[in-house]
Amino acid sequence: MENVMPKTVPDAILAFITEAVIPGDLTLPFHYPQPEQWHAWHCGFRWHGVTGESLVADTAGMWQPGWYLIALNGLDDPFFIDLNEAADGYPVYYAAHGAGRWQAERIAPGLHAFQSLLRQLCHADEAATLALLDAHTEADSPFWLEVREARQAGDGDDDNVPDVDPQDWQAGRLLITDIGPQKLKVVQVLRKALNLPLADALSFVASPPICVGEDFRLRLRPLERELQATGARVTFVPAGPVLETLRLNMALGIDALIACVKAGQGKSLYYDVYSTHDGAFQAGDALYVVASDDAEAAAATGRYHHFACMGEHFQSVVELAIQQKPDACDSEIIRALNHYLEYDDFLDME
DSSP: OOOOSSSSSOOHHHHHHOOOOOOOOOTTTEEEGGGGGTGGGBBBTTTTTTTBBBBOOOOTBBBTTEEEEEEEETTEEEEEEEGGGGGTTTTTEEEOOSSSOOOOEEEEEEEHHHHHHHHHHTTTOHHHHHHHHHHSSOOOOOOHHHHHHHHHHTTTTTOOOSSSGGGEEEEEEEEEEEESOOOOHHHHHHHHHHHOOOOHHHHHHHSSSEEEEEEEHHHHHHHHHHHHHHTEEEEEEEEEEEEOOOOSEEEEEEHHHHHHHHHTTTTOOOOOOEEESSSOTTTTTTEEEEEOOHHHHHHHSSOOOOEEEEHHHHHHHHHHHHHOOOOOOHHHHHHHHHHHHSSSSOOOOO
C-alpha cells in the first residue's frame, strides 16, 4: 500500500509535540519530534529506512494507513493516533516494537485527555500516581500496568512485584460463545480490533464460537471487556503453562527469562542477570535477576555469584532476535546473546 504523509503536521499533533510533556518515566512519552522532524520520524514505521519500501498496510499486525506518530517512550516504543478518528477526539495508541508485528493498545480516549494526564503525572508521587491511574485509565491495561509497576519500583519497592495477577500471563484464546442482542455493536468492536472490512466482520460473527484473539490473558482483557459491554458472552481458553511474572530478586531458568522478554515483560525494570557459573550462557542455565549494580543481593543467595549481563542488553538482544526471526528458538537466541557479549554486536538472525 502506498505511504501517504500529510504535507504539514496536523494541528492536533502539532499542539501535542510543541508542548512536549515529559513526566520522566521511560515507559511514558520521552522523545518528541520537532515539527520539522515529524515527517522523518516515520522512517522505520511507515517506510523502510534503506529501501524506502512502504511498510503501511491495512492487514492486522501491520502499520495502519491512518497511524501517525506523536512521541516515543524511553525505549523507543511509539505512541500514535489515527488521523481518521478526529470525530472521536483522536484516541491515543501505544505499541511495543520488536515483536515482529504491531499490536496497538488504546491507552487514552483522546489526545487532550492523554496530554492532561501526562501533565499531572509530572508532579505526582506514588500515591498520587496510583490515584490518577485509577481514575483515568483502564484497570487491566497492559501499558498502564507497566507504568504503575515502574512508578512503584522507582519509589523503593524492594521486591518490585508488579500489580498483576500471575494468571494474566496465561497464554490462550479469546472466544465469543454468544453474540448477544447487539450484533452490530459486536461487529463494530471487531472491525476496529481486527481491522476487518464490514462484510468480513458480519460474516465472521455468523457462526459462534469465534476465536477473536490469541495472546496472553493480560493483553486480551481490554478486548474481552469491550465485547462484554456489548452483551456478548466471551470465554478465555488457556493454552500451555502460565508464564513467569518477571520481577527483581527472583530465580528462573534462561528459557523462562527469554519467554518473559519475548512477551514484553521487563522493559521498565532496571536489572542485572547473574548466573551460577562464569562464561557464556548455556541451555538450562539457572539465573537470578537483581536490581542494577546490586551484586550483594545475588551473592546473598549463596549460589548466583557470577555476573552474566545487564538486563537492558539481554532485553535488546532477545527483542532484535525475534524481530528478525519471529520463530527463533531458545538455542538461537542464546547464541545471539553470547555473540553480543563476546563481540559487542548483534548477530544477524536472517
